Amino acid sequence: MKFLITLQETKKIYVCFEEVKFIKKVLEKEKIEYSKLIMVTHKKLWNMYKQMFNNQVDEKEIIFVPEGEKCKSLFWLQFLYKKFLQHKLDRRGLVVSLGGGVVGDLVGFASATYMRGVRYLQIPTTLLAMVDASIGGKTAVNLSCGKNLVGSFYQPVMIIIDLNFLKTLPKKEIKNAFGEILKYAVINKEIYDLLIKTDVEKIYFYPFPINKFTQKLIYLCIKTKLDIVKQDEKETKGVREILNLGHTIAHAVESITNYKEYSHGEAVILGLVAESFLAKKIKFLSEDEFDKIIKLIEKFVDKKYINQKILKLKAEDIAKLIKFDKKTLQQKVYRFALPKKIGEVKVVEKIEYNLVIDSVKFLQQWLKKKEY
Secondary structure, X not given: OEEEEOOOOOOOEEEEEOOHHHHHXXXXXXXXXXXXXXXXXXXXXXXXXXXXXXXXXXXXXXXXXXXXXXXXXXXXXXXXHHHHHXXXXXXXXXXXEEEOHHHHHHHHXXXXXXXXXXXXXXXXXXXXXHHHHOOOOEEEEEEOOEEEEEEEEOOOOEEXXXXXXXXXXXXXXXXXXXXXHHHHHHHOHHHHHHHHOOOHHHOOOOOOOOOHHHHHHHHHHHHHHHHHHHHOOOOOOOOHHHHHOOHHHHHHHHHHOOOOOOOHHHHHHHXXXXXXXXXXXXXXXXXXXXXXHHHHHHHHOOHHHOOHHHHHOOHHHHHHHHXXXXXXXXXXXXXXXXXXXXXXXXXXXXXXXXXXXXXXXHHHHHHHOOOO
């Protein structure tokens, strides 16, 4: 299975459902030539999966970075620049990112800025990266005051999705991915209908099943994002901003806890709850549609397993961090991508600060109660 996305500045991007042991054949087939192929990944990850590549990658040309959000920093960005030089990577080289969304963001931004741009290829190894992080060309590193504040739009030449990686995916990573999957279910009613009618046990627990249903779910999530990106690649028309549903408050939660307490997917689930309430509070979202969203979230999310750290924080302190969100204009006007109904999300401006605080307080109450 192969997608082809055509963009204004990047002529062609291929999204291939293919086994990584055929990586060189796939590159040759798509006529992607390169002077040198360098891979960036985590050491533990490479030791787990190197057999899948069937000697297609020279181990001397692999650069290892640490696991976790900490590697999305200016320090590790500079580390990659130095390694690229040591490996004599020129502008005709190809950088391969192997891993989840964190390494993909770091490698993408390094590739976008090294020698004013070298090509790179994404191989996502987590469900979250497959359905969201590897798609769309957003690359970035974090600053101490906020997430993804330094970055660029830079598309990979190819994304290879090998579903075999999911066979060994830990349960926590499956749960992490569902933050984004549930977001897509609010954006695309077809995904919502698919999930609301499905038994949770069939898809949500370890080991993650590779079957026609899960293939369709992954396909629909990718297609949803690609369709939006094609309309607004660099987020200048307001269309692509709808993909930030749940993320404004999610990023504030991640930042206030120093990216140590919550996985990105878990933070997005919290953001989705709070921002859906915000949409209802301003009468943008009906009570009935709000109930549908909460029902879907509670079907796949067991609240007792969510980190309770947020309950010890002041709602005002979380809301303050939204001032540093990229969608905030002049630190006065609050912009949110909010659901109008299942299948329709729009950007809403001029959200009052006290309403944001109320939404965080609702989130905290929702976590405490068995039913909202």
